[in-house]
Amino acid sequence: MFIDKQSPIPMYHQIMENLKKQIEDGTLAPDTLIPSEREYAERFGISRMTVRQALSNLVNEGYLYRQKGKGTFVSRKKFEQPLQGLTSFSEDMRQRGLKASSQLIDFKKTACPEHLLPVLQLSNSDAVFELKRIRLANDEPMAIETSYIPERFAGDLTKKHLTGSLYEYIETHTGHVIAHAKQELEANVASKEEANLLSISAGDPVLSITRTTFFQQDIPFEYVVSVYRGDRYKLIHTMER
Known part of the structure:
Protein backbone atom coordinates (compact mmCIF):
# COMPACT_ATOMS: atom_id res chain seq x y z
CA MET A 1 0.00 0.00 0.00
CA PHE A 2 1.30 3.48 -0.92
CA ILE A 3 0.13 6.80 0.49
CA ASP A 4 0.96 9.98 -1.46
CA LYS A 5 1.00 12.79 1.08
CA GLN A 6 1.34 15.40 -1.68
CA SER A 7 -1.81 14.24 -3.47
CA PRO A 8 -4.97 16.38 -3.33
CA ILE A 9 -6.84 13.14 -2.56
CA PRO A 10 -7.34 12.90 1.24
CA MET A 11 -5.11 10.32 2.88
CA TYR A 12 -8.04 8.51 4.51
CA HIS A 13 -9.58 8.08 1.05
CA GLN A 14 -6.30 6.70 -0.34
CA ILE A 15 -6.22 4.14 2.48
CA MET A 16 -9.82 3.18 1.73
CA GLU A 17 -9.20 2.70 -2.00
CA ASN A 18 -6.03 0.69 -1.38
CA LEU A 19 -7.80 -1.64 1.05
CA LYS A 20 -10.83 -1.99 -1.23
CA LYS A 21 -8.55 -3.05 -4.09
CA GLN A 22 -6.79 -5.63 -1.91
CA ILE A 23 -10.13 -7.02 -0.74
CA GLU A 24 -11.66 -7.14 -4.21
CA ASP A 25 -8.63 -8.79 -5.89
CA GLY A 26 -8.33 -11.37 -3.11
CA THR A 27 -5.04 -10.13 -1.65
CA LEU A 28 -6.90 -9.77 1.64
CA ALA A 29 -9.04 -12.88 2.08
CA PRO A 30 -12.34 -12.93 3.98
CA ASP A 31 -11.98 -13.03 7.77
CA THR A 32 -8.35 -11.85 7.57
CA LEU A 33 -7.26 -9.73 10.54
CA ILE A 34 -5.89 -6.43 9.20
CA PRO A 35 -3.22 -4.31 10.96
CA SER A 36 -4.35 -2.07 13.80
CA GLU A 37 -4.85 1.69 13.56
CA ARG A 38 -1.55 2.18 15.38
CA GLU A 39 0.33 -0.12 13.00
CA TYR A 40 -1.03 1.67 9.91
CA ALA A 41 -0.30 5.07 11.47
CA GLU A 42 3.31 4.13 12.23
CA ARG A 43 3.84 2.50 8.84
CA PHE A 44 2.76 5.58 6.87
CA GLY A 45 3.67 8.31 9.35
CA ILE A 46 0.11 9.59 9.62
CA SER A 47 -2.31 10.16 12.48
CA ARG A 48 -4.40 7.38 13.97
CA MET A 49 -7.44 9.62 13.47
CA THR A 50 -6.88 9.47 9.69
CA VAL A 51 -6.62 5.68 9.79
CA ARG A 52 -9.66 5.42 12.05
CA GLN A 53 -11.76 7.45 9.60
CA ALA A 54 -10.75 5.17 6.72
CA LEU A 55 -11.44 1.93 8.60
CA SER A 56 -14.72 3.19 10.05
CA ASN A 57 -15.93 4.12 6.57
CA LEU A 58 -15.02 0.65 5.28
CA VAL A 59 -16.89 -0.95 8.19
CA ASN A 60 -19.95 1.16 7.35
CA GLU A 61 -19.69 0.13 3.68
CA GLY A 62 -19.46 -3.56 4.61
CA TYR A 63 -15.87 -4.21 3.52
CA LEU A 64 -14.65 -4.73 7.10
CA TYR A 65 -16.12 -5.80 10.41
CA ARG A 66 -14.93 -5.39 13.99
CA GLN A 67 -14.85 -7.88 16.82
CA LYS A 68 -14.53 -6.40 20.28
CA GLY A 69 -11.20 -7.24 21.85
CA LYS A 70 -9.92 -8.97 18.69
CA GLY A 71 -9.55 -6.34 15.98
CA THR A 72 -10.81 -5.51 12.48
CA PHE A 73 -11.36 -8.20 9.86
CA VAL A 74 -12.17 -8.46 6.16
CA SER A 75 -15.86 -9.12 5.53
CA ARG A 76 -17.09 -11.93 3.37
CA LYS A 77 -18.61 -10.89 0.07
CA LYS A 78 -22.33 -10.30 0.34
Whole structure:
Protein backbone atom coordinates (compact mmCIF):
# COMPACT_ATOMS: atom_id res chain seq x y z
CA MET A 1 0.00 0.00 0.00
CA PHE A 2 1.30 3.48 -0.92
CA ILE A 3 0.13 6.80 0.49
CA ASP A 4 0.96 9.98 -1.46
CA LYS A 5 1.00 12.79 1.08
CA GLN A 6 1.34 15.40 -1.68
CA SER A 7 -1.81 14.24 -3.47
CA PRO A 8 -4.97 16.38 -3.33
CA ILE A 9 -6.84 13.14 -2.56
CA PRO A 10 -7.34 12.90 1.24
CA MET A 11 -5.11 10.32 2.88
CA TYR A 12 -8.04 8.51 4.51
CA HIS A 13 -9.58 8.08 1.05
CA GLN A 14 -6.30 6.70 -0.34
CA ILE A 15 -6.22 4.14 2.48
CA MET A 16 -9.82 3.18 1.73
CA GLU A 17 -9.20 2.70 -2.00
CA ASN A 18 -6.03 0.69 -1.38
CA LEU A 19 -7.80 -1.64 1.05
CA LYS A 20 -10.83 -1.99 -1.23
CA LYS A 21 -8.55 -3.05 -4.09
CA GLN A 22 -6.79 -5.63 -1.91
CA ILE A 23 -10.13 -7.02 -0.74
CA GLU A 24 -11.66 -7.14 -4.21
CA ASP A 25 -8.63 -8.79 -5.89
CA GLY A 26 -8.33 -11.37 -3.11
CA THR A 27 -5.04 -10.13 -1.65
CA LEU A 28 -6.90 -9.77 1.64
CA ALA A 29 -9.04 -12.88 2.08
CA PRO A 30 -12.34 -12.93 3.98
CA ASP A 31 -11.98 -13.03 7.77
CA THR A 32 -8.35 -11.85 7.57
CA LEU A 33 -7.26 -9.73 10.54
CA ILE A 34 -5.89 -6.43 9.20
CA PRO A 35 -3.22 -4.31 10.96
CA SER A 36 -4.35 -2.07 13.80
CA GLU A 37 -4.85 1.69 13.56
CA ARG A 38 -1.55 2.18 15.38
CA GLU A 39 0.33 -0.12 13.00
CA TYR A 40 -1.03 1.67 9.91
CA ALA A 41 -0.30 5.07 11.47
CA GLU A 42 3.31 4.13 12.23
CA ARG A 43 3.84 2.50 8.84
CA PHE A 44 2.76 5.58 6.87
CA GLY A 45 3.67 8.31 9.35
CA ILE A 46 0.11 9.59 9.62
CA SER A 47 -2.31 10.16 12.48
CA ARG A 48 -4.40 7.38 13.97
CA MET A 49 -7.44 9.62 13.47
CA THR A 50 -6.88 9.47 9.69
CA VAL A 51 -6.62 5.68 9.79
CA ARG A 52 -9.66 5.42 12.05
CA GLN A 53 -11.76 7.45 9.60
CA ALA A 54 -10.75 5.17 6.72
CA LEU A 55 -11.44 1.93 8.60
CA SER A 56 -14.72 3.19 10.05
CA ASN A 57 -15.93 4.12 6.57
CA LEU A 58 -15.02 0.65 5.28
CA VAL A 59 -16.89 -0.95 8.19
CA ASN A 60 -19.95 1.16 7.35
CA GLU A 61 -19.69 0.13 3.68
CA GLY A 62 -19.46 -3.56 4.61
CA TYR A 63 -15.87 -4.21 3.52
CA LEU A 64 -14.65 -4.73 7.10
CA TYR A 65 -16.12 -5.80 10.41
CA ARG A 66 -14.93 -5.39 13.99
CA GLN A 67 -14.85 -7.88 16.82
CA LYS A 68 -14.53 -6.40 20.28
CA GLY A 69 -11.20 -7.24 21.85
CA LYS A 70 -9.92 -8.97 18.69
CA GLY A 71 -9.55 -6.34 15.98
CA THR A 72 -10.81 -5.51 12.48
CA PHE A 73 -11.36 -8.20 9.86
CA VAL A 74 -12.17 -8.46 6.16
CA SER A 75 -15.86 -9.12 5.53
CA ARG A 76 -17.09 -11.93 3.37
CA LYS A 77 -18.61 -10.89 0.07
CA LYS A 78 -22.33 -10.30 0.34
CA PHE A 79 -24.88 -12.16 -1.74
CA GLU A 80 -26.60 -9.79 -4.13
CA GLN A 81 -30.32 -10.57 -4.02
CA PRO A 82 -32.22 -9.09 -6.99
CA LEU A 83 -35.70 -7.89 -6.11
CA GLN A 84 -36.91 -8.92 -9.56
CA GLY A 85 -37.92 -12.51 -10.16
CA LEU A 86 -39.38 -15.12 -7.81
CA THR A 87 -37.28 -18.09 -6.78
CA SER A 88 -37.07 -20.28 -3.71
CA PHE A 89 -33.97 -20.21 -1.53
CA SER A 90 -32.91 -23.61 -2.92
CA GLU A 91 -33.32 -22.43 -6.51
CA ASP A 92 -31.44 -19.21 -5.76
CA MET A 93 -28.46 -21.01 -4.20
CA ARG A 94 -28.39 -23.57 -7.00
CA GLN A 95 -28.11 -20.74 -9.55
CA ARG A 96 -25.11 -19.41 -7.60
CA GLY A 97 -23.42 -22.80 -7.69
CA LEU A 98 -23.83 -23.28 -3.94
CA LYS A 99 -25.24 -26.19 -1.97
CA ALA A 100 -28.53 -25.24 -0.32
CA SER A 101 -29.63 -27.07 2.79
CA SER A 102 -31.97 -26.57 5.74
CA GLN A 103 -32.00 -27.24 9.43
CA LEU A 104 -35.55 -27.87 10.54
CA ILE A 105 -36.46 -26.14 13.80
CA ASP A 106 -40.21 -26.79 13.88
CA PHE A 107 -42.74 -28.59 11.68
CA LYS A 108 -46.42 -28.97 12.53
CA LYS A 109 -49.98 -28.81 11.25
CA THR A 110 -51.96 -26.24 13.19
CA ALA A 111 -54.85 -23.81 13.05
CA CYS A 112 -54.13 -20.82 10.89
CA PRO A 113 -53.05 -17.79 12.97
CA GLU A 114 -55.92 -15.36 13.06
CA HIS A 115 -54.01 -12.49 11.47
CA LEU A 116 -53.21 -14.69 8.44
CA LEU A 117 -56.79 -15.78 7.72
CA PRO A 118 -57.51 -12.87 5.33
CA VAL A 119 -53.99 -12.99 3.88
CA LEU A 120 -54.30 -16.66 2.89
CA GLN A 121 -58.06 -16.41 2.23
CA LEU A 122 -58.86 -19.07 4.82
CA SER A 123 -61.60 -19.66 7.38
CA ASN A 124 -61.26 -20.49 11.07
CA SER A 125 -61.66 -24.19 10.35
CA ASP A 126 -58.77 -24.32 7.85
CA ALA A 127 -55.40 -25.73 8.93
CA VAL A 128 -51.94 -24.74 7.79
CA PHE A 129 -48.54 -26.33 7.89
CA GLU A 130 -46.13 -24.18 9.88
CA LEU A 131 -42.46 -24.83 9.28
CA LYS A 132 -39.47 -23.01 10.69
CA ARG A 133 -36.06 -23.61 9.14
CA ILE A 134 -32.54 -22.27 9.14
CA ARG A 135 -31.52 -21.90 5.50
CA LEU A 136 -27.86 -22.64 4.78
CA ALA A 137 -25.53 -22.08 1.81
CA ASN A 138 -22.52 -24.39 1.78
CA ASP A 139 -23.39 -25.18 5.41
CA GLU A 140 -23.26 -21.52 6.49
CA PRO A 141 -26.49 -20.17 8.07
CA MET A 142 -27.99 -17.41 5.93
CA ALA A 143 -31.58 -16.95 7.06
CA ILE A 144 -34.34 -18.07 9.41
CA GLU A 145 -37.51 -18.82 7.50
CA THR A 146 -40.97 -19.43 8.97
CA SER A 147 -43.59 -20.51 6.40
CA TYR A 148 -47.35 -21.02 6.60
CA ILE A 149 -48.93 -23.14 3.85
CA PRO A 150 -52.64 -24.06 3.71
CA GLU A 151 -53.21 -27.77 4.19
CA ARG A 152 -55.23 -27.99 0.99
CA PHE A 153 -52.15 -27.01 -1.04
CA ALA A 154 -49.58 -28.90 1.03
CA GLY A 155 -51.24 -32.33 0.72
CA ASP A 156 -49.12 -35.04 2.36
CA LEU A 157 -46.25 -32.70 3.11
CA THR A 158 -43.68 -34.38 5.34
CA LYS A 159 -40.24 -33.50 6.62
CA LYS A 160 -38.60 -35.40 3.76
CA HIS A 161 -40.10 -32.96 1.24
CA LEU A 162 -38.23 -30.12 2.92
CA THR A 163 -34.81 -31.39 1.90
CA GLY A 164 -35.30 -29.96 -1.60
CA SER A 165 -37.16 -27.01 -3.10
CA LEU A 166 -40.54 -26.51 -1.45
CA TYR A 167 -41.76 -24.55 -4.48
CA GLU A 168 -40.97 -27.48 -6.79
CA TYR A 169 -42.92 -29.82 -4.51
CA ILE A 170 -45.92 -27.47 -4.31
CA GLU A 171 -46.11 -27.00 -8.09
CA THR A 172 -45.77 -30.74 -8.73
CA HIS A 173 -48.34 -31.67 -6.08
CA THR A 174 -51.00 -29.09 -6.92
CA GLY A 175 -50.52 -28.68 -10.66
CA HIS A 176 -50.66 -24.92 -10.09
CA VAL A 177 -48.04 -22.53 -11.43
CA ILE A 178 -46.45 -20.13 -8.96
CA ALA A 179 -46.99 -16.71 -10.48
CA HIS A 180 -45.99 -13.79 -8.27
CA ALA A 181 -45.49 -12.54 -4.73
CA LYS A 182 -45.95 -9.46 -2.60
CA GLN A 183 -42.94 -8.71 -0.44
CA GLU A 184 -42.18 -6.24 2.34
CA LEU A 185 -38.68 -5.49 3.63
CA GLU A 186 -37.53 -3.93 6.86
CA ALA A 187 -34.13 -3.30 8.45
CA ASN A 188 -33.87 -4.72 11.95
CA VAL A 189 -31.45 -6.04 14.57
CA ALA A 190 -31.05 -9.66 15.60
CA SER A 191 -32.68 -10.89 18.79
CA LYS A 192 -30.75 -13.28 21.02
CA GLU A 193 -32.60 -16.27 19.55
CA GLU A 194 -32.05 -15.12 15.96
CA ALA A 195 -28.39 -14.39 16.64
CA ASN A 196 -27.89 -17.88 18.08
CA LEU A 197 -29.50 -19.55 15.06
CA LEU A 198 -27.60 -17.42 12.53
CA SER A 199 -24.19 -17.56 14.26
CA ILE A 200 -24.05 -13.79 14.68
CA SER A 201 -24.21 -11.46 17.67
CA ALA A 202 -27.39 -10.10 19.24
CA GLY A 203 -27.96 -6.60 17.90
CA ASP A 204 -26.26 -7.29 14.56
CA PRO A 205 -28.15 -5.97 11.52
CA VAL A 206 -30.63 -8.28 9.78
CA LEU A 207 -33.09 -7.95 6.91
CA SER A 208 -36.66 -8.90 7.86
CA ILE A 209 -38.73 -9.91 4.84
CA THR A 210 -42.38 -10.95 4.76
CA ARG A 211 -43.77 -12.44 1.57
CA THR A 212 -47.14 -13.66 0.38
CA THR A 213 -46.79 -15.92 -2.66
CA PHE A 214 -49.56 -16.54 -5.19
CA PHE A 215 -50.55 -19.03 -7.84
CA GLN A 216 -52.12 -17.75 -11.04
CA GLN A 217 -55.55 -16.14 -10.56
CA ASP A 218 -54.15 -14.43 -7.43
CA ILE A 219 -54.61 -17.50 -5.21
CA PRO A 220 -52.38 -17.14 -2.12
CA PHE A 221 -50.67 -20.37 -1.08
CA GLU A 222 -47.84 -19.26 1.21
CA TYR A 223 -46.99 -16.65 3.81
CA VAL A 224 -43.36 -16.57 4.90
CA VAL A 225 -41.36 -14.50 7.35
CA SER A 226 -37.59 -14.52 6.74
CA VAL A 227 -34.74 -13.01 8.73
CA TYR A 228 -31.56 -12.67 6.63
CA ARG A 229 -28.08 -11.92 7.90
CA GLY A 230 -27.30 -8.30 7.15
CA ASP A 231 -23.59 -9.04 6.82
CA ARG A 232 -24.15 -11.59 4.04
CA TYR A 233 -26.97 -10.07 1.98
CA LYS A 234 -27.62 -6.91 0.06
CA LEU A 235 -30.68 -6.26 -2.08
CA ILE A 236 -30.39 -5.07 -5.68
CA HIS A 237 -33.18 -3.39 -7.63
CA THR A 238 -32.92 -2.16 -11.20
CA MET A 239 -35.22 0.71 -12.13
CA GLU A 240 -35.97 2.06 -15.58
CA ARG A 241 -37.44 5.41 -16.42
